[in-house]
Amino acid sequence: MDNSLQSAKLVLLLAIALVLFLNTELNFHIAAGALDSDSKVYIVYLGEREHDDPELVTASHHQMLESLLQSKEDARNSLIYSYQHGFSGFAALLTSSQAKKISEHPAVIHFIPNRILKLKTTRTWDHLGLSPIPTSFSSLSSVKGLLHDTNLGREAIIGVIDSGIWPESKALNDQWLGPIPKRWRGKCEPGEQFNATIHCNNKLIGAKYYLNGAVAAIGGKFNRTIIQDFKSTRDANGHGTHTATIAGGSFVPNVSIYGLARGLVRGGAPRARIASYKACWNVMGDEGGGTDGRCTTADMWKAFDDAIHDGVDVLSVSIGGAIPEDSEVDKLDYIAAFHAVAKGITVVTAAGNEGPGAQTVNNVAPWLLTVAATTLDRSFPTKITLGNKQTLFAESLFTGPEISTGLVFLDSDSDDNVDVKGKTVLVFDSATPIAGKGVAALILAQKPDDLLARCNGLGCIFADYELGTEILKYIRTTRSPTVRISAARTLTGQPATTKVAAFSCRGPNSVSPAILKPDIAAPGVSILAAISPLNPEQQNGFGLLSGTSMSTPVVSGIIALLKSLHPNWSPAAMRSALVTTEPIFAEGSNKKLADPFDYGGGLVNPEKAAKPGLVYDMGIDDYINYMCSAGYNDSSISRVLGKKTKCPIPEPSMLDINLPSITIPNLEKEVTLTRTVTNVGPIKSVYKAVIEPPLGITLTVNPTTLVFKSAAKRVLTFSVKAKTSHKVNSGYFFGSLTWTDGVHDVIIPVSVKTRYSM
Structure with a gap:
């Protein structure tokens, strides 16, 4: 899910005309006037499949549309997707009158408008206690614990629904990987600048893309001025490459971002296989101010449908919408995810980045594994030396050379003629635009949000209000204030302690308060992983990004390891093993003691999760009881499950899930x-x-x-x-x-x- 988390910071930095890519996760806003006024895409959900043969399932969808539209050709042209593998349903382009008619069909369980969703590493795995990796990757002799016991996740298959993948990334090398698991039923689809034979290997074993829903939303044609992306699984944005390689990237030694965070980069399950399902696209924003990642429900559902068929072990989905208001069963991709979970696939999702307010958590269905974000025990301190010899420390990704300039303060009341050329500017939250004025550096004082950015090479220093006030006091009491800014350095361990990230969404659950969300927390701040070389924040194909989008694949990688070790464990058993093995009591928002609404069960501990002792397992009966307690009738639940089902009497309590x-x-x-x-x-x-x-x-x-x-x-x-x-x-x-x-x-x-x- 994306950095609306960084919305305040983004507005500020755009206001001062710095072309920053602070959004480490992708926003999706429909372009103004893009939707056709007469026809729109709707998703028709019919429940479990009545036929094992996918072609028969699709034929039944054509028949339903044909009976409505009274024409085979119109039915064929209307159909956007047939969901035929994991469940039964379809997406179709319908007028409002057609939509009303089909929604009243007795076989239809849910009728959902095509909605807009958001796409919400070197130190990470050491921080979580996974065994260090030897210099020689060909040998497991010095690898201990979970990584050793699972052969680094070698047989696991991680599915990633996101913005695609950059296949040439070093993190997707298949060195020391054997043949693709025989159970794999997926494939690599060719497309624009994506050769399935060349670009897939024994690491990247699946690559598919889903464009029909997005194209229908902008008028029915692939318009390059609107969709600025490859018509293939190739990742123009970088978000999908980043999340995929966090979960299952191969070993890449000696990686850094301009010297920061240097080390060996790898995914959580470095020998797992990756299948990329591209359902999110770079689309021009409403006012032409750059591209954002956009995903439609219709495309998402088809990605889920294919992933279920293909045989992934875990699905990593760093995507979500607004704060939930309606039932989990109706909401967005929740029902598609339910069918994946019912077939043994763990679905890992992002808690969201609209925190730290209460009741902001996304992805709240009880079958989802919802992940909050924490900081690492790593920081990038930057020394600020004022002209009076006072030394202060902020954080940044500024890597030098050292800046020594005059120092000025700007706010909305500042004179437009203030000379800022070649100087360092201090601002609080918002500022007068300074584009083209030759500013040397920017010190941004704001409420801490745990987010850093490189600011396109400008010296961008992030401080809190206390530090900003200290600098402002110096400016106002000095005739010619000056400042010297040193390059940031990498600090690990104390005093850089782990805490829940300020942006991470919090509980309680806004829909079903008895269902705790988030479930677990994992590192999601300044995570180093592979990224598209088209992303301006990258260096040599790697980048530091933040968000629950990053903490989600951390957990997905761990699930891949657990699946290798315990292939018969259910998704609920996997979640229980993570939740019950390591709570934390760290700093939450506003320097309060964190609680379960911040981090669920705590900071994930992979080694302990491998041997939890006991698990709180759940099966179909538990989900039936949940649906019954949520008010769904016997008929709807029966069609969802594909078998006759009756709710118990008296109605089950949600407290007993x-x-x-x-x-x-x-x-x-x-x-x-x-x-x-x-x-x-x-x-x-x-x-x-x-x-x-x-x-x-x-x-x-x-x-x-x-x-x-x-x-x-x-x-x-x-x-x-x-x-x-x-x-x-x-x-x-x-x-x-x-x-x-x-x-x-x-x-x-x-x-x-x-x-x-x-």
């Missing part, structure tokens, strides 16, 4: 809920409950001891009674429930908000 978390949004007096755990550790194990109750809440667990005696009885159920002493409507209080056998600590977050009634 077997999540690796407990969230009670409106506790009045007391409530009892249940959870089930599956033993994936030693067969004979005894776990005891350790409770850290939220403030003013009593938690009672029954039983307090779980005894696993044999392989035949690996599943046990327990209840949790929550009771409050609060006699007011409260905000959320936080605690935890841990099951421990002395080796494994299986921790789930507990979040409770009380409601008092007389």
